[in-house]
């Protein structure tokens with residue numbers, strides 16, 4: 001196999017089966033896939049999808065360079081981060097592919113655009129420092145200075161990835177002609193820059209202007225219909241859909257990812273406290289302990305508006321949109337104290353997420369592509385979280401969401417269901 005030879009990691013039949021299973025099912029867990037792949041989910045899935053879609057043969061990509069590139073990206077992803085690490089990269093790649101396949105966009109994309117989409121998904125958070133753009137700008141970090149405070153991390157992910165890609169030993173794209181390289185680089189830049197959530201509302205407005213499906217029952221859905229004319233837009237929707245996509249996963253998975261990202265937020269707050277600068281919103285592990293409330297806000301302002309717009313451009317019954325509504329309900333019930341969390345928010349969960357993220361990431365591929373050590377017998381986060389048992393009812397804050405706010409938030413979910421039944 002391509003990655004077997006290049007990475008020195010020969011996938012077993014079990015690993016090939018685990019990869020194949022996540023390609024066809026929205027509900028599969030990439031945290032589990034990471035365990036099945038002995039910590040190499042991103043490199044294995046990346047090589048496998050490029051191979052499976054004929055992109056290596058179409059463009060004459062060098063197998064050894066592809067393997068080295070994927071190993072390097074995986075190893076240097078930011079694997080000390082609880083959330084923005086190579087497992088998130090693998091998750092986004094898997095979900096991007098699922099989006100393109102399930103919603104019938106795949107057949108409308110030229111091979112060079114599909115390659116760009118896969119590479120953009122792979123590197124979209126490459127070399128992540130575990131911070132966010134606001135932190136980088138606030139402390140005038142070297143990255144913020146270099147990128148003039150503008151989409152600092154997204155520009156860093158791209159620059160760091162292309163710096164590697166353009167080195168001879170990693171130059172996967174050397175067989176492409178000048179025009180193909182230009183198209184691919186342009187698409188990757190557009191897609192990765194669009195993952196900056198600062199531009200989310202403008203992007204949603206753009207989606208809302210796309211003419212909708214006509215009344216004819218067999219009329220094509222807008223996104224597949226237009227993918228040939230505007231492949232960068234289709235790829236951008238796919239990668240953004242995937243990037244915040246844990247909101248669409250079954251609640252037990254969504255909750256694990258939410259805990260990991262919460263711990264990463266807390267680590268930003270820890271650094272801000274150490275530096276003596278104001279602690280960012282939701283980043284104080286001593287004060288911002290109501291995860292259910294934070295999640296309701298996240299759904300309300302980020303997830304619901306975006307997914308509602310996307311659901312109107314694709315055959316929504318083929319996607320996991322119903323989970324968005326049920327997950328929001330679950331957070332709402334937790335917030336109201338009417339349901340027990342499967343894992344605790346707050347300080348206890350912060351400790352668990354630190355342990356969990358360390359276990360998920362062990363082992364990871366070293367930057368030189370060396371073989372990884374044996375995976376922990378319990379495999380990481382899921383078992384640790386399951387073993388933690390039930391947790392106390394989440395604490396309520398005095399600054400609770402108003403009923404109007406919650407109703408309005410839930411109404412977004414209900415509208416989505418309507419869109420889902422078109």
Ligand SMILES: [Zn+2]
Nearest residue numbers: 088124125243
């Ligand atoms: Zn991401």
